[in-house]
Amino acid sequence: MRKKIVIIGGGFGGISAAQEFGDYEADITVIDKTNHHVFQPLLYQVATAALSPADIAAPIRGILNKQKNITVVMDEVISIDRGKREVITKSTKYLFDFLVIAIGSRHSYFGKDEWEKYAPGLKTLNDALFIREKILSSLETAEKMKDPDEVKKYLTFVIVGGGPTGVEMAGAIAEIVKITMMKDFRNINASMTKVCLVEGEARLLLSYPDDLSARAAKDLESLGVEIIFNQRVTDVNDEGVKVGDRFIKTNNIIWAAGNSVSPLLKSLNAELDMAGRVLVNPDLSLKDDPDIFIIGDAAYAKDKDGKMLAGIAPVAMQEGKYVAKIIMEGKDADLREPFKYFDKGTMATIGRAKAVCIIAGFKFTGFFGWLLWCIIHILFLISFRNRFKVMAEWAWYYLSFRHGIRLITGHPNKSK
Amino acid sequence: MRKKIVIIGGGFGGISAAQEFGDYEADITVIDKTNHHVFQPLLYQVATAALSPADIAAPIRGILNKQKNITVVMDEVISIDRGKREVITKSTKYLFDFLVIAIGSRHSYFGKDEWEKYAPGLKTLNDALFIREKILSSLETAEKMKDPDEVKKYLTFVIVGGGPTGVEMAGAIAEIVKITMMKDFRNINASMTKVCLVEGEARLLLSYPDDLSARAAKDLESLGVEIIFNQRVTDVNDEGVKVGDRFIKTNNIIWAAGNSVSPLLKSLNAELDMAGRVLVNPDLSLKDDPDIFIIGDAAYAKDKDGKMLAGIAPVAMQEGKYVAKIIMEGKDADLREPFKYFDKGTMATIGRAKAVCIIAGFKFTGFFGWLLWCIIHILFLISFRNRFKVMAEWAWYYLSFRHGIRLITGHPNKSK
Numbered sequence A, B: 001m002r003k004k005i006v007i008i009g010g011g012f013g014g015i016s017a018a019q020e021f022g023d024y025e026a027d028i029t030v031i032d033k034t035n036h037h038v039f040q041p042l043l044y045q046v047a048t049a050a051l052s053p054a055d056i057a058a059p060i061r062g063i064l065n066k067q068k069n070i071t072v073v074m075d076e077v078i079s080i081d082r083g084k085r086e087v088i089t090k091s092t093k094y095l096f097d098f099l100v101i102a103i104g105s106r107h108s109y110f111g112k113d114e115w116e117k118y119a120p121g122l123k124t125l126n127d128a129l130f131i132r133e134k135i136l137s138s139l140e141t142a143e144k145m146k147d148p149d150e151v152k153k154y155l156t157f158v159i160v161g162g163g164p165t166g167v168e169m170a171g172a173i174a175e176i177v178k179i180t181m182m183k184d185f186r187n188i189n190a191s192m193t194k195v196c197l198v199e200g201e202a203r204l205l206l207s208y209p210d211d212l213s214a215r216a217a218k219d220l221e222s223l224g225v226e227i228i229f230n231q232r233v234t235d236v237n238d239e240g241v242k243v244g245d246r247f248i249k250t251n252n253i254i255w256a257a258g259n260s261v262s263p264l265l266k267s268l269n270a271e272l273d274m275a276g277r278v279l280v281n282p283d284l285s286l287k288d289d290p291d292i293f294i295i296g297d298a299a300y301a302k303d304k305d306g307k308m309l310a311g312i313a314p315v316a317m318q319e320g321k322y323v324a325k326i327i328m329e330g331k332d333a334d335l336r337e338p339f340k341y342f343d344k345g346t347m348a349t350i351g352r353a354k355a356v357c358i359i360a361g362f363k364f365t366g367f368f369g370w371l372l373w374c375i376i377h378i379l380f381l382i383s384f385r386n387r388f389k390v391m392a393e394w395a396w397y398y399l400s401f402r403h404g405i406r407l408i409t410g411h412p413n414k415s416k
Helices: A012-020 A040-047 A060-064 A125-144 A148-154 A164-180 A210-222 A263-268 A313-329 A366-380 A384-400 B012-020 B040-047 B060-064 B125-144 B148-154 B164-180 B210-222 B263-268 B313-329 B366-380 B384-400
Strands: A003-008 A026-032 A036-038 A057-059 A070-074 A077-081 A086-089 A093-095 A098-101 A156-160 A194-198 A225-228 A233-237 A240-243 A246-249 A252-255 A289-294 A345-349 A355-359 A362-365 B003-008 B026-032 B036-038 B057-059 B070-074 B077-081 B086-089 B093-095 B098-101 B156-160 B194-198 B225-228 B233-237 B240-243 B246-249 B252-255 B289-294 B345-349 B355-359 B362-365
Touching: A003 A012, A003 A093, A012 A026, A012 A060, A012 A098, A012 A313, A026 A060, A036 A060, A040 A125, A040 A164, A040 A366, A057 A060, A060 A070, A070 B125, A077 A263, A098 A313, A125 A148, A125 A164, A125 A252, A125 B070, A148 A156, A148 A246, A156 A164, A156 A240, A156 A246, A164 A194, A164 A210, A164 A225, A164 A252, A164 A345, A194 A240, A210 A225, A210 A355, A210 A362, A289 A313, A345 A366, A355 A366, A362 A366, A366 A384, A384 B384, B003 B012, B003 B093, B012 B026, B012 B060, B012 B098, B012 B313, B026 B060, B036 B060, B040 B125, B040 B164, B040 B366, B057 B060, B057 B384, B060 B070, B077 B263, B098 B313, B125 B148, B125 B164, B125 B252, B148 B156, B148 B246, B156 B164, B156 B240, B156 B246, B164 B194, B164 B210, B164 B225, B164 B252, B164 B345, B194 B240, B210 B225, B210 B355, B210 B362, B289 B313, B345 B366, B355 B366, B362 B366, B366 B384
Parallel strands: A003 A026, A003 A098, A026 A070, A098 A289, A156 A194, A156 A252, A194 A225, B003 B026, B003 B098, B026 B070, B098 B289, B156 B194, B156 B252, B194 B225
Antiparallel strands: A036 A057, A077 A086, A086 A093, A233 A240, A240 A246, A345 A355, A355 A362, B036 B057, B077 B086, B086 B093, B233 B240, B240 B246, B345 B355, B355 B362
C-alpha cells in the first residue's frame, strides 16, 4: 500500500517539503487554513501599500498542481491523534504514516493577549491588509480633524520590536508619512508626524554583527525614526502605549516582538519550550516518535553549536527538503543523518534605498546592500509571475516616489 | 470671495468634473466614502480573480494632488441642506455655492433587500472582493465534500440580470470553473459545474442591436453557460434561487439586475423617479435650483430624443465635464446650452477572447471585438501605472490560461 504523508502548513517549510517529494510514490496531503502561500519577508511591503497581496502570494494548489501524488486541502487542523495516527480537521480526518508539522508561529504578547486588538502583528496577508488600512485611515482621519492633540495621536506610529520586521516596518512607515504621501494632503504635513521604534535590548537586529546593527539604527534615524532602546512595553490601550514609564499617545501600534506557536502542538503531548515550540531530535522528529517531524518556527531545533535555529525562511525551507528526503530514504531513526543548516546570510532593508546584509561572511550596507536585497528577494519569490510583478512595482516606486497600493477597502466579507 | 464648490462622489462623474476645473479660482472639495476611484467596467475581473484591486483603482488624492484648489475628504455625506447651502457629513459640514452630486447607484432588489446577503451585487471593490472570496471558497468547499448533492450546490453559479455586468460575469465565471481552475483540483471537475444566467426579457444586452445580443448569447452558450430568458427571480434564500417556478439549488448567486440610488437624495426634496433618481433640467441642474447639479447614475437625464441616458461611465464623464464648464462660465440658467451626450459606442466581453462592440455605428464581434475591447479599456484607465499593470496582467493571463489573483484573505478588518 502507498504510504500516507500529511503536511500541515503551506508556508516555506511545508511547500519545500511537498516540492522535494517530486513524483514519489505516496499519497501526500497538504493542509492549510488559507488557500495561498505567502512570501513573508515582503509582507511589510503589503502593510505599507507598496505591493498588492497577490504580488507576494500564490495559490498553494497552483504551486503544487503538477504533482499528481499531492492533494491540497483548505481546512483547519483541530488536533493530532498520535495513537490513531490521525490529523483531525474542522470537516474531516486524515490518516498518516508520516506527518510533517510546519504550522509557523504568531506574535507573542507575553500573556497580554488583550493588547493584540490595539497592536496588531504581521504574519499573514490579513494582518498586512489590516495594518495598511489602519495606517491609511489614520492619515485620512488626521487630515479632517481640528483638535491638534488628536491629530498628533493619529500621526504617531509606534513599532514594538527591533528585529528585522520591526526595522523594516519602521523604515517603510517613516518613508510614507515623512516623504511620499504627504504631498497629497492639505492640512497635515511631515513635521507633525512621529515614528518610534521600541527595542528591549541595547541594539537593533540582535542576530546581526554589532556594526550592522549600528548602521541600521543610523539609517533609521536619518529617516526621522526615534529609536527607544532598553525599554519594554508595559501597557497598551486605545489611547496609546506605555514604554517603560513614558506614555506615548497613538492610534498606530504595530507589534513585531516575540513569537508563540499554536496551541495545536499541545495535542502532541510532547515537550515544549516557553514559546510553545516542540523540542525535536537532530533529525527534526519528535523525541519519541520517529515518523512525526516538526519544522520551521514551530520547532525548537539546534544547530551544530547547540544554538537554537532562528525562525526565518531559509531555515524552514532547508528543514522541509531535509525531512522529505529522510521520509523517502526510509531509514531507521538511529541511522539518519542529523539536519545541518547552511547559513547563506541575512538581510534587512531600511527605507527606499538602504539595507544591511551579511552574506557568506561579507557585509554590505547602503545602496549596494539594498540592490542585493532587491535581487535576492526577487529570485526567491515563488513564481515567475510574482517576480515580474514585484520587479515592475519596485521599478515604478523607485522612479516615481509613489506608493501604488493605497486602498482602504474595509470589510470584504460584508457585501456593504 | 472665492466660490465654494462641493463635489460628492469620486467616481467617473465626480473625478471628471474635478479635473475639468483645472486651476479655476475656487475652493473645491471632493467628498467620497472611500479613498479611491474605481474603474468600474473592470470590476468583474477583480471579482473573478483576474486583476488585483489596486490594478483598477487609484487614490482620489493622488489623481487630484496637482490641483491646489482641491481638497479631498474621505467622509460619508449624511444629508444636504438646501436652505443653509450645506453638505452635512458624519464628521462635519461643508458650505457650498455650487454643488455637484455624483453619488452613483447600488443594485436594486425590487423591495426584497433581504436577498442581498445571499445575492451580492457588484458596484465597489468591497463587493468584488466579497464575490471573489465566495467563488473561490465554493470551489474549496466542493473539493472536500462527500455528499454529491452538496457538491453540486457549491458548483452551481447563478447570475441574475443579462446586462453588460451579468454577461461579463457569466462569461468569466464559466471560464474559471469550466476551464482554467479545474486542473488544480483532484475531486471536482468541469462537468460537475453549472453556470446559469437569468434574464427577464427575451434577449441579453437590451441596449445593443439584436444581432449583437444574439451573438453574445451564442458565445456564452459555447462557454457552457445556460441562459434562462423571460424569467424573473421570485425568491432567494440560503439554499438557492427560485427562477419563475424552478428552484435552482446554489451557494453562488450574483446580482446584476436593476439600480437604485442612495436615500441621501431624498434630503433634496426634489422630484425622483421609481429608482430614486433625480429628475433634472436639460443643464443637469435641479428643477428649482440652478446651482445644484446631479450627474451620472443618480440623475434621470434625457438625450435629445427624450430617451433616458444609460448609467454608464462615458455618460457620467461627459456630464462631469459639462457641469464644470457651466459653473465656470457663470451664465444664468436660461442662457445655458443643454447637455448633449456624444455616444462613442458600447462593448462587453464574453470570456477570454470574445466580445461584442458597437463603435460609431460599426459592429465588431469575436476575437477582433475582444482586442478592441482590451485596447479601449486600457486607454481609459486612469493612470499610466494602472494601464501598465492591467496590460501585463492580461498578457500573462492570455498566454498562461491562469488567473493570477486567487486569494481568499478573509476579514482584513480583524487582525486574526
